[in-house]
Amino acid sequence: MPSNNWEAVIGLEIHAQLLTESKMFSVDSASFGGADNEYTSPVSLGMPGALPTINRRGVEFGIRMGLALNCNIRTRSVFSRKNYFYPDLPKGYQISQFDEPICEKGYVDIYLDGKPKRIGVTRAHLEEDAGKSTHHGDYSLINLNRAGVPLLEIVSEPDIKTPQEAAEYARTVRNILRYLGVCDGNLEEGSMRCDCNVSVRKTGEKKFGTKVELKNINSFRFVEKAIDYEINRQISCLESGERILQETRLYDSTKNRTYSMRSKEEAHDYRYFPDPDLLPLVFEQKWVDEIRATLPELPLEKAKRFQTQYGLPEYDALVLTQERAVAEYFENVAKLSGNAKASSNWIMVELMRELKESEKSIEEQKIRGEDLAELIQLIDKGTISGKIAKTVFAEMWAQGGRPADIVKTKGLVQVTDRAAIEKWVDEVMSASANQVNEYRSGKDKLFGFFVGQIMKVSRGQANPDLVNQVLKEKLKK
Amino acid sequence: MINVQSVAHLARLTLSSDEEKAFEAQLSSIVQHFSEVEAVNTANVEPLITPTDITLVFREDKKLAVQTAEEAMKNAPERSGNLFKVPPVV
Numbered sequence: 001m002p003s004n005n006w007e008a009v010i011g012l013e014i015h016a017q018l019l020t021e022s023k024m025f026s027v028d029s030a031s032f033g034g035a036d037n038e039y040t041s042p043v044s045l046g047m048p049g050a051l052p053t054i055n056r057r058g059v060e061f062g063i064r065m066g067l068a069l070n071c072n073i074r075t076r077s078v079f080s081r082k083n084y085f086y087p088d089l090p091k092g093y094q095i096s097q098f099d100e101p102i103c104e105k106g107y108v109d110i111y112l113d114g115k116p117k118r119i120g121v122t123r124a125h126l127e128e129d130a131g132k133s134t135h136h137g138d139y140s141l142i143n144l145n146r147a148g149v150p151l152l153e154i155v156s157e158p159d160i161k162t163p164q165e166a167a168e169y170a171r172t173v174r175n176i177l178r179y180l181g182v183c184d185g186n187l188e189e190g191s192m193r194c195d196c197n198v199s200v201r202k203t204g205e206k207k208f209g210t211k212v213e214l215k216n217i218n219s220f221r222f223v224e225k226a227i228d229y230e231i232n233r234q235i236s237c238l239e240s241g242e243r244i245l246q247e248t249r250l251y252d253s254t255k256n257r258t259y260s261m262r263s264k265e266e267a268h269d270y271r272y273f274p275d276p277d278l279l280p281l282v283f284e285q286k287w288v289d290e291i292r293a294t295l296p297e298l299p300l301e302k303a304k305r306f307q308t309q310y311g312l313p314e315y316d317a318l319v320l321t322q323e324r325a326v327a328e329y330f331e332n333v334a335k336l337s338g339n340a341k342a343s344s345n346w347i348m349v350e351l352m353r354e355l356k357e358s359e360k361s362i363e364e365q366k367i368r369g370e371d372l373a374e375l376i377q378l379i380d381k382g383t384i385s386g387k388i389a390k391t392v393f394a395e396m397w398a399q400g401g402r403p404a405d406i407v408k409t410k411g412l413v414q415v416t417d418r419a420a421i422e423k424w425v426d427e428v429m430s431a432s433a434n435q436v437n438e439y440r441s442g443k444d445k446l447f448g449f450f451v452g453q454i455m456k457v458s459r460g461q462a463n464p465d466l467v468n469q470v471l472k473e474k475l476k477k
Numbered sequence: 478m479i480n481v482q483s484v485a486h487l488a489r490l491t492l493s494s495d496e497e498k499a500f501e502a503q504l505s506s507i508v509q510h511f512s513e514v515e516a517v518n519t520a521n522v523e524p525l526i527t528p529t530d531i532t533l534v535f536r537e538d539k540k541l542a543v544q545t546a547e548e549a550m551k552n553a554p555e556r557s558g559n560l561f562k563v564p565p566v567v
Contacts, residue, residue: 020538027541036559037550041543057538078526085489087563133566142561144549269487274526279533 004239005203008231009211010160010196012223014173016152016183017129017191018061024128024150025052025095025278032189039145046090051277054079058150059102059281061182062126063291065152066103068176068298069121073288077102079126079278082270087142088131096153098272101125102281108156108176109300110168111318119169120157126281127151152183158197158208163227167220170194171322174220175299179324187218194223199244200234209234210244214258217251226251230258302327310340319348325362326352329369336373339380346372350390354397366400367393375403387460388412416463418470421454424462425470428453439475447471479504 023030026043042050066073078100081093106121131147133140154173160166174185174192185192194217199209212234214226229251234244249258274280297305299321306317306327321327330347334340351372355362375392378384384392384407395406407413415421428450429436439446454467481501485492492500546559555562 022536022538022540027536027539027543029540029542031540035546037546037561038542038559040546040549045549053536054533055538056535059535083487087561087566133563135565138565139557140563140566141557142563144561269483271487276527279529279531280526282533 004235006200006231006235006238007203008161008227009158009199009201009208010163010166010227011158011211012154012156012160012166012169013195013197014154014156014170015129015193015195016065016154016173016177016185018058018150018152018182019184020055020057020061020150022055023148024055024058024126026050026148027053028145028148030149032191034145036143037145040147044090044144044148046092052095052275054278054281055150058126059283060287060291061150061180062102062124062152063288064180064295065154065177065182066106066124067288067292067295068180069103069106069108069124069154069173071103071106071121071124074100074102074104075283075285075288076100077125077281079275079281080272081275082127082272084270086130086133087140088133088144088147090131090144090147094128094130095275095278096127096272097125108169108172110165110172111300112165112168114314117165119159119165122155122157124152124154127153163224163231166196166227167224170223171220172299175322179296179298187220190218193217196223196227196230198227198230198234200231200238209238210246212244212246212258213248214251215248215261218253222251222253225253225256226258229256233258296324299324299327306330310334310344312340312344316341316344316348319352320344323362329362332369333373333376336370337376337380339376342376342379343373346376346393350393365397367396368400371396371400371402378403378407382414382416382463383407384412384414385460385462385464387455387464388414391460412461414463415458415461416466418466421458421462421466421470422474424454424458425450425467425474427457429474436475447475450475479508 020030022028023039023044026041028039028041028044030039043052063073077097079095080098082096082098083093085092101123103124104122106124108119108121110117110119129146129149129151131142131144133142156169160169177183177192178185183192187194196214196217197211198214199211201207201209212230214230217223217226230249237244245260248261250261251258302321303314303317306312306320307314312320320330326347330343333343333347337343351362351365351367355365358365375389375396379386379389388407392403392406392412395401395410396403432450432453435446435449439450450471451464451467454462454471455464479501481492481497481504484504485497485500550556550559550561553561
């Protein structure tokens, strides 16, 4: 971490693959997978004379995200050629946007440790993805299915100060992308990619230090770790009198270090110029307004509403609103059960733990919202105890089904019959005569031991309040 | 002055020293010409991106299989299955 009066300056470039059916500038399918080079029309192959055409939905998704990032939307922007040679880019240039991007000057609000922070968004522009190359020693193989898939590149201001802020910014952008349905935000599969620009300078210094670009980061945890490593590397370089080279470094997660990818001598000169094959991207403000009208409630707005409408703590509200499907699931359960806080607890603790362990999404699991709501009502009505509810929940997770049925078939109904509870209490007290004597001579802590034993003999069915009451009475005697 | 070697490298061209000399003179005169154009006052002139007045027509987002991978591979000098095989680039 920055120490000895050093501070880090961090900016992120996020590339988001847009979920269109066809590519940005051609009719080829934009879907993931596909047989080798199956989605390669002459446009994707960069054949001479093949002309690009602009995908309306690609532009619409760009505008949608730009609006959600609070950007100004240019109703007139320009596609430019970014020239460089690499075999995964058969035209010899990438169609991108340079000095007139479609979205500019926005911001994203993030929450870190309960504190809000605003990160500026310099710009977001449309471009096309490159193909995929795999390397095999003395040759490389090229698959151009991905060449031309629409990307929105979102460039942050260098407002980010710590690795944690960087990761949280990236998470927040991903949540927004997913809420809007414009990108699935999968870092591992590369449908969302984070490049991090990192530099360090003496605290209070106005000038930026030399920046290094980090690539090849495929999880939010690695965003944090890579930046952390890089900050420390730069500080120790500078402290030992070396200079930082402006370069691109790759992050190796297995070794948790970054290493140099390109030397300065090979620095790129992209020679951007407006693509003469494409007309300027011009549309009416009316279209932007129409898109704005269809924007869903975004994660932070939803979190605020959950706090006021359901009285949830800020932490719960932020966790529950990260994924749109989870937020909708919560609202359904909260409304049906009439107990928002219990709904939040069951989803955040039990359900999310199971989801995480099984690597499933909320849509892929078996517990329906109305079933979880019923479970909460069974507890609230005293039909089952909280402990039994966990058993029922486990069964619901494994098999699905209504909790009332599970309680009935498994004989899990809570026992509130005083006589039955007294019988269990007596049973435990006579089996643990020593402990009873110790308790009566002042060892209060043993109370919990008795409760545990009683719950055990009742197979968790005894009503805990009643157990406490009866046990206290009987131990006094 | 123009750095012919750097321009040639960016275009992946190998030039003989005679060619370098010839192109240096030619490219320099082109660059010189543009610096003369640059002297024109364009303070209130919109940049011209395209000389036509045609307005943009969008393509609707519909996928279409234009050709098979087999057809796409037809011009490949070298291939491995339906992948293009190229000199190593790492």
